[in-house]
Amino acid sequence: MESKLAMFGGSPAVPEEHRQVAWPVITDSDREAMLRVFDTGKFAEGEQEIGALELEWAKFAGTRHAVGVANGTAAITLALAALGVEPGDEVLVPALSFIASAMAPLHQLAIPVFVDVDPRTFNIDPRRIEEKITPRTRAILPVHFHGLPADMDAIRAIARKHDLFVVEDVAQAPGATYKGSAVGSLGDAGCFSLNVAKNVPTCGEGGLVTTDDPVLYEKVVMLRQFGEVIKAGETRIYLSHMLGWNYKLNTVQAAFTRRQLEHYPEYQAQRERNIAAFLARLAELPGLVVPHVPAGCTHVYHIIRFRFDPVAAGLEGVAPGPFRQAVRRALRAEGVPISQYQLIPLPGQHPFQTREGYGQGLPWSLPGALPQRYAIEDYPQALAVIEDSLTLQRRQLHPESGPLLQSYADAFEKIWLNLERVGRMARSAAYEAPWQPIVRQRPYVPGGASAAHLGASAMGIE
Numbered sequence: 001m002e003s004k005l006a007m008f009g010g011s012p013a014v015p016e017e018h019r020q021v022a023w024p025v026i027t028d029s030d031r032e033a034m035l036r037v038f039d040t041g042k043f044a045e046g047e048q049e050i051g052a053l054e055l056e057w058a059k060f061a062g063t064r065h066a067v068g069v070a071n072g073t074a075a076i077t078l079a080l081a082a083l084g085v086e087p088g089d090e091v092l093v094p095a096l097s098f099i100a101s102a103m104a105p106l107h108q109l110a111i112p113v114f115v116d117v118d119p120r121t122f123n124i125d126p127r128r129i130e131e132k133i134t135p136r137t138r139a140i141l142p143v144h145f146h147g148l149p150a151d152m153d154a155i156r157a158i159a160r161k162h163d164l165f166v167v168e169d170v171a172q173a174p175g176a177t178y179k180g181s182a183v184g185s186l187g188d189a190g191c192f193s194l195n196v197a198k199n200v201p202t203c204g205e206g207g208l209v210t211t212d213d214p215v216l217y218e219k220v221v222m223l224r225q226f227g228e229v230i231k232a233g234e235t236r237i238y239l240s241h242m243l244g245w246n247y248k249l250n251t252v253q254a255a256f257t258r259r260q261l262e263h264y265p266e267y268q269a270q271r272e273r274n275i276a277a278f279l280a281r282l283a284e285l286p287g288l289v290v291p292h293v294p295a296g297c298t299h300v301y302h303i304i305r306f307r308f309d310p311v312a313a314g315l316e317g318v319a320p321g322p323f324r325q326a327v328r329r330a331l332r333a334e335g336v337p338i339s340q341y342q343l344i345p346l347p348g349q350h351p352f353q354t355r356e357g358y359g360q361g362l363p364w365s366l367p368g369a370l371p372q373r374y375a376i377e378d379y380p381q382a383l384a385v386i387e388d389s390l391t392l393q394r395r396q397l398h399p400e401s402g403p404l405l406q407s408y409a410d411a412f413e414k415i416w417l418n419l420e421r422v423g424r425m426a427r428s429a430a431y432e433a434p435w436q437p438i439v440r441q442r443p444y445v446p447g448g449a450s451a452a453h454l455g456a457s458a459m460g461i462e
């Protein structure tokens, strides 16, 4: 292989023909399943496809029940609502996740309280949970981030001790296991996403809530459809018993996911082989930190995150952020679509900085709600991970991504042969941390103006 970096005029390590791999995989049998749904003319809640998916999903997740819902965010909101999490209650959320993990509690007027992450697993750090517990805390929301189970024994022990609910955010980790049990079966409720980019997708948006609790199950079923009780075979009487939503799944989405779930064991086995062979090559490169998988866990690699350590790479005087930036440029030139996923810890996102919420400052302005700092410097591990890491997304989910991933490994190895030059680039390039432009920004207001009233406290400085 040519050793000259593509960035400096060499030919890219990733050949064009390998780049066609996409996700999700759609086969003729998927197409036929879709057509069969269209031919039945039955699209709404209550039809067989949805009930069948719920049974199959409960089996997959190792729970007694599963409820199909509109999306993963709705799944979290419905689980919190069904558990009785109330306005002004606090929910503990990892500081590094997708925004939905923190926004879903807000939809229930609950207040997210952030906990820093473990720098090796990128999951909520159980050692930092108890210091965040207050008399208002009602639930812990561990996210199995990137497909790796959170430290559930430690989390459940803390929840038991303080009488808290555990609601798992399983959006990135369907099929991952913790000490032999599927994630989604380890808390009071599990919340899954069927978004088209996730590991077990639908053709668009969808989600599920899993639980062993028959009462919780019944409540989620009511909440997804206006608080009504609708029994199979009985006429709907349009009577609502409680505040509910219209958060249902449809039969096209259910049928699509049923096909994907059928393929799951075969796709997952191939993925594991492809990704293991890829990571084995990368683990040889000094200063390249591949994902850590604690004993007793399986990782389903929804996202593959690498950290970059310039000291271990032998680069004197190069800081982690500039090293990551230089490696990113070099990898992208080689044809590796490496990217950053999450540029700022969740508390730095505008909804938490402005605290406008529903208007009138709700939920933070509720009587009895405790004040929140939302200062990103309180989450040094999340900041460090954001600063020095890069991610691969989506293409590695394709069961035939093996050759593509091998050419990515070629690209990494080529860059490591040229580390001195990459290091020089890192030393001389202009650099600012990923969150700095965001911290300077005002939230966008539709119509183009900027909110001018962000004060010091709204920027997290108290």
Ligand SMILES: *Cc1c(COP(=O)(O)O)cnc(C)c1O
Residues within 6 Å of the ligand: 071, 072, 073, 074, 097, 098, 100, 101, 143, 169, 171, 172, 192, 193, 194, 195, 205, 206, 207
């Ligand atoms: C995708 C995702 C969600 C939300 O799922 P949607 O179906 O997109 O609403 C929640 N949490 C995490 C960690 C996610 O990645």
